[in-house]
Amino acid sequence: MRLFDAQLYIDRRTRLCEEVQSGIIWIMGNGESACNYKDNTYPFRQNSNFLYYFGINAPDLNALLDCETGEAVIYGHELTMDDIIWMGEIDKLSNLARKVGVTKIKEPAALQTDIAKAKSKGISVHFTPAYRLEHHEAVHQAGLDYPSLSLIEAIFNQRAIKSDLELQEMAKAVNITGEMHVAAMQFSKAGKYEYEVVAEITRICKAHNADFSYGPIFSIDGQVLHNHHHANLMKDGRLVLNDSGAQTDMLYAGDITRTFPVSGRFTDQQKEIYQIVLEMEKKGIMSCKPGVYYRDVHLTVCKLMIERFKELGILNGDSDAMLEQGIYGLFMPHGLGHMIGLDVHDMEDLGENHIGYEAGQERSKLLGLKSLRLARKLQTGFTLTVEPGIYFIPQLIEKYKAAHLFSDYVNYNKLEAYYDFGGIRVEDNIVVTQEGCEVIGDYIPKEMEEIESIMQ
Numbered sequence: 001m002r003l004f005d006a007q008l009y010i011d012r013r014t015r016l017c018e019e020v021q022s023g024i025i026w027i028m029g030n031g032e033s034a035c036n037y038k039d040n041t042y043p044f045r046q047n048s049n050f051l052y053y054f055g056i057n058a059p060d061l062n063a064l065l066d067c068e069t070g071e072a073v074i075y076g077h078e079l080t081m082d083d084i085i086w087m088g089e090i091d092k093l094s095n096l097a098r099k100v101g102v103t104k105i106k107e108p109a110a111l112q113t114d115i116a117k118a119k120s121k122g123i124s125v126h127f128t129p130a131y132r133l134e135h136h137e138a139v140h141q142a143g144l145d146y147p148s149l150s151l152i153e154a155i156f157n158q159r160a161i162k163s164d165l166e167l168q169e170m171a172k173a174v175n176i177t178g179e180m181h182v183a184a185m186q187f188s189k190a191g192k193y194e195y196e197v198v199a200e201i202t203r204i205c206k207a208h209n210a211d212f213s214y215g216p217i218f219s220i221d222g223q224v225l226h227n228h229h230h231a232n233l234m235k236d237g238r239l240v241l242n243d244s245g246a247q248t249d250m251l252y253a254g255d256i257t258r259t260f261p262v263s264g265r266f267t268d269q270q271k272e273i274y275q276i277v278l279e280m281e282k283k284g285i286m287s288c289k290p291g292v293y294y295r296d297v298h299l300t301v302c303k304l305m306i307e308r309f310k311e312l313g314i315l316n317g318d319s320d321a322m323l324e325q326g327i328y329g330l331f332m333p334h335g336l337g338h339m340i341g342l343d344v345h346d347m348e349d350l351g352e353n354h355i356g357y358e359a360g361q362e363r364s365k366l367l368g369l370k371s372l373r374l375a376r377k378l379q380t381g382f383t384l385t386v387e388p389g390i391y392f393i394p395q396l397i398e399k400y401k402a403a404h405l406f407s408d409y410v411n412y413n414k415l416e417a418y419y420d421f422g423g424i425r426v427e428d429n430i431v432v433t434q435e436g437c438e439v440i441g442d443y444i445p446k447e448m449e450e451i452e453s454i455m456q
Ligand code: GLY
Pocket: 214, 243, 255, 344
């Protein structure tokens, strides 16, 4: 198990205690599987807060941190003979704990006793929202009511700002991801099934001791935003949307999207739309700097789409009025991006709005804004995705057309020529710097000529 130095985890915990100030903090690890019984049922995924503060990527652990004394205790079973029989003589919990600067280990049952003791003394117990069955059960058993907003805020403030070591891990994830994307372009051609290409990118991912950071989206039906179905036969004339990313063995994620033609050559219609998406992505990246609200970056990029659609005759009218009404959402019904780090949608288990929105920032219900996961003001050290797209979703367009919505602005007849188009998304991962931002990792080809040359 690869870990950072013990001191780094100690420093992270000290800072968390300082921010939360009083009470005890309960960091819940994840159980072995959805049914919480032994290994080898479902893949294990450690809770990212546990990884961040305690590093140990192993199941069925919990931890308490005392804000007054700074004492940290890990609750979990020491290695048993059964574990050795089924999993081998893996590192002992006490060794692992030492490697993350924790010397006190207790049996799992002591967790509830210690929480009850704290409660009986009137000490507040801070915990994060439960999102798995074992968390719900444990919170219920402890007789606790609500997750702690001060803990959520403290974790966000800390995890949102990535250190150099974390950025190195993220660059590694993006670089593996880049290799997967170039291979997907080289490997794709008419007559192959999508899953054959997915198999190839899986091979590359695994060959780097990495894993997917989320279920790969690889489809000639790119208009389906999260399309995890890979059984289509690839045909000339279609675009392939490949939204896939690797996570390193320390579980830092990459999340990259590239879109390319099955044939290796963009048609004129595809070129027109691709050029707009690429321009949107570059404009999005250029607009990110400390102090800027990501909601405004989203709107800047969507306004660019409106302007370009006016040039194509798809939209007409006042751009600001269209922006205000969220008309661009007909073609990009998702947000421009999200935080990324130990989770692909970083920290969203703490509550999507707690992470993406600041206090007082209302989440809009407009089609073009309701799926915006990140709206808050950017800070130096934030890592996020910039992922504009243009999709022609015939069912959505038909619905709006039938209801005569936006009919003053949208040239619905012109859109029929795009019903077979699919969708395009281009996505990179960035870190906000003092001057602006930088794309994380090595460059992954995204210009049309580069893609066509790779696919020759
Ligand atoms: N990679 C998929 C997403 O960002 O939702």
